[in-house]
Amino acid sequence: MAREIHGMVEKRGAGLWLTHVFMILGVLIIFFPIWLAFVASTVTQPEIVKPPMPLWPGDQLWENYSKALFSGVNVPVATMLFNSLVMAIGIAVGKIVISLLSAFAIVYFRFPGRNIFFWMIFLTLMLPVEVRIVPTYEVVAGFGMLNSYGGLIFPLIASATATFLFRQFFLTIPDELAEAARVDGASPMRFFWDIVVPMSRTNIAALFVILFIYGWNQYLWPLLITTDPEMNTIVMGIKQMFPSGDDVADWPVIMATSILAMIPPVIVVVSMQRLFIRGLVDSEK
Amino acid sequence: MEKRVTFRGWWVPALLIAPQVFISAVFFFYPAGQAVWQSLFIPDPFGLSSQYVGLGNFEYLLGDKFYRASFVTTAMFSILVTLCSMIPALFLAVIADRLIKGSGVYRTMLIWPYAVAPAIAGVLWLFMFNTRVGVVSWYLGNLGYDWNHVLNGGEAMGLVVVASSWGRISYNFLFFFAALQAVPRSVIEAAAIDGARFWKRFWTIVLPLLSPTTFFLLVVNVVYSFFETFGVIHTITSGGPQQSTTVLVYKVFADGFVGQDLGSSSAQSVILLFVVGLLTIVQFKFVEKRVHY
Numbered sequence: 007m008a009r010e011i012h013g014m015v016e017k018r019g020a021g022l023w024l025t026h027v028f029m030i031l032g033v034l035i036i037f038f039p040i041w042l043a044f045v046a047s048t049v050t051q052p053e054i055v056k057p058p059m060p061l062w063p064g065d066q067l068w069e070n071y072s073k074a075l076f077s078g079v080n081v082p083v084a085t086m087l088f089n090s091l092v093m094a095i096g097i098a099v100g101k102i103v104i105s106l107l108s109a110f111a112i113v114y115f116r117f118p119g120r121n122i123f124f125w126m127i128f129l130t131l132m133l134p135v136e137v138r139i140v141p142t143y144e145v146v147a148g149f150g151m152l153n154s155y156g157g158l159i160f161p162l163i164a165s166a167t168a169t170f171l172f173r174q175f176f177l178t179i180p181d182e183l184a185e186a187a188r189v190d191g192a193s194p195m196r197f198f199w200d201i202v203v204p205m206s207r208t209n210i211a212a213l214f215v216i217l218f219i220y221g222w223n224q225y226l227w228p229l230l231i232t233t234d235p236e237m238n239t240i241v242m243g244i245k246q247m248f249p250s251g252d253d254v255a256d257w258p259v260i261m262a263t264s265i266l267a268m269i270p271p272v273i274v275v276v277s278m279q280r281l282f283i284r285g286l287v288d289s290e291k
Numbered sequence: 292m293e294k295r296v297t298f299r300g301w302w303v304p305a306l307l308i309a310p311q312v313f314i315s316a317v318f319f320f321y322p323a324g325q326a327v328w329q330s331l332f333i334p335d336p337f338g339l340s341s342q343y344v345g346l347g348n349f350e351y352l353l354g355d356k357f358y359r360a361s362f363v364t365t366a367m368f369s370i371l372v373t374l375c376s377m378i379p380a381l382f383l384a385v386i387a388d389r390l391i392k393g394s395g396v397y398r399t400m401l402i403w404p405y406a407v408a409p410a411i412a413g414v415l416w417l418f419m420f421n422t423r424v425g426v427v428s429w430y431l432g433n434l435g436y437d438w439n440h441v442l443n444g445g446e447a448m449g450l451v452v453v454a455s456s457w458g459r460i461s462y463n464f465l466f467f468f469a470a471l472q473a474v475p476r477s478v479i480e481a482a483a484i485d486g487a488r489f490w491k492r493f494w495t496i497v498l499p500l501l502s503p504t505t506f507f508l509l510v511v512n513v514v515y516s517f518f519e520t521f522g523v524i525h526t527i528t529s530g531g532p533q534q535s536t537t538v539l540v541y542k543v544f545a546d547g548f549v550g551q552d553l554g555s556s557s558a559q560s561v562i563l564l565f566v567v568g569l570l571t572i573v574q575f576k577f578v579e580k581r582v583h584y
Contacts, residue, residue, distance in 0.1 A: 022390075025390060028386050029383070032382075032383045032386070032401075033397060033400045036400075036457070036461075037403070040415065042418065046418065057423075057426065057429040058426050058429045059424065104311045107307040111307035112308070115301075117305065118301065120304075127315065138322045138326050139543065140326065140543075140548070141321070141322035141326050144322075145318065145321060146318075160314060163314060184294070184296040184298075194303055223411075225408065225525070241408045242410065260414070264411050275403075279398075283465060
């Protein structure tokens with residue numbers, strides 16, 4: 007009986023095949039732009055500028071990628087990759103550290119001004135950097151932080167999403183643990199290091215995945231504050247590789263750069279899929 | 292919710308919150324305050340002094356036909372992006388949910404585009420539709436359709452919408468898929484015994500049960516299309532042709548950094564601030580509702 011009903015709900019036989027066909031078709035359509043970029047990064051410029059370009063990879067993979075990585079257009083792509091890596095890790099680590107500390111303070115202490123602080127961080131949730139770009143740019147310029155890693159990182163960690171997440175999580179830690187720590191005479195920081203941080207491991211990892219992608223994929227902010235090509239990140243640097251005016255873009259190198267730009271976040275997302283999905287659900291709800 | 296057990300002392304917590312207070316004050320509150328303040332002034336062309344104009348910048352903006360056009364463009368853009376990213380995602384999630392085996396493999400494949408930055412997605416789609424070398428535009432040309440998003444505003448809008456929706460399909464798929472998996476099998480099976488066919492079950496049982504997720508995704512996708520699509524628009528169209536893809540965030544950038552019109556740009560920031568505030572309230576109202584669902 008149960009098996010029969012199962013058959014009514016899930017697909018079997020011809021219907022099952024049709025479902026797979028639909029699914030594969032969907033995946034192929036979604037994948038097509040990436041495939042085309044990959045193909046373009048393995049052929050020669052003349053093959054692309056005389057349309058239609060081939061739809062199967064050529065033999066120029068090594069040439070195009072090494073040209074992109076070590077000479078690029080304005081600056082070697084290897085340099086931009088390094089800048090992106092510093093920015094993404096800086097944002098992820100920086101935000102996690104300051105949020106862990108302040109969430110611990112608001113959950114485990116009663117101090118004057120606690121409510122004001124709580125509302126203050128609540129406000130920062132509402133305003134993405136895109137809305138306050140001009141004055142934030144002026145602040146960063148005033149500190150002389152244009153074209154620096156600090157300028158790339160700090161303004162983007164000034165939001166409290168992570169603080170909220172950790173607060174929610176800390177509230178679920180059983181009170182008995184803090185009680186026991188207090189009875190044993192452990193200092194608050196001891197309790198933080200030995201109990202709270204280890205217990206938050208999974209949350210920290212999930213958040214790291216989300217923040218890494220967030221930092222890596224930033225566009226507008228690096229575009230404004232890195233005027234020196236040596237400081238460009240890869241995501242914003244690609245646009246700078248297009249020539250101005252009527253010159254033909256060096257498509258194979260540009261496409262090799264796009265593939266290079268998506269490899270690190272894709273590796274992070276696909277290899278840490280479980281953590282990633284958990285992080286997504288946590289950070290949005 | 293509060294903790295029953297807490298630690299004593301005030302300087303430890305003060306030190307703990309100090310980094311966040313400092314960063315928020317310097318890089319958030321001060322600039323946000325500046326945006327509001329600057330929106331009340333018009334700086335002279337040399338940037339030496341500025342004149343207080345009260346709400347003049349706002350009055351000017353609301354009377355400016357380019358700004359109003361940008362509002363309409365933004366509204367259309369976000370509606371299209373939301374629809375184009377949610378409907379295919381729901382479709383794929385419903386199909387994936389019918390599979391007993393193998394849905395994990397498809398999920399892994401479908402997550403990919405989410406990791407691709409909007410600006411990179413812009414470059415990929417620009418490449419496919421490039422008027423000179425694009426594969427898709429070449430085949431369209433063979434079919435007798437002359438694609439040119441550089442001159443045609445409607446085609447430019449279509450292209451930025453598709454490029455912005457593409458990566459979002461993955462995101463929406465993940466949420467829809469998770470929600471579908473959470474629909475109790477017993478309910479579906481009971482309906483199946485009563486003779487309800489697949490589409491009947493979908494419309495009368497599954498879709499209503501998905502409504503919290505759907506509403507949540509609606510809000511999140513609108514916010515996304517407002518703020519995070521800057522990279523797509525900047526790489527593909529730079530707001531053109533004739534401002535047909537200039538959304539509000541793009542205009543803040545274009546007027547503030549390219550046009551150097553700080554007063555107007557700040558006033559636009561403040562207006563955007565209200566829009567975000569409104570969306571946030573909608574979102575929180577929804578969260579409350581969902582608790583009672």
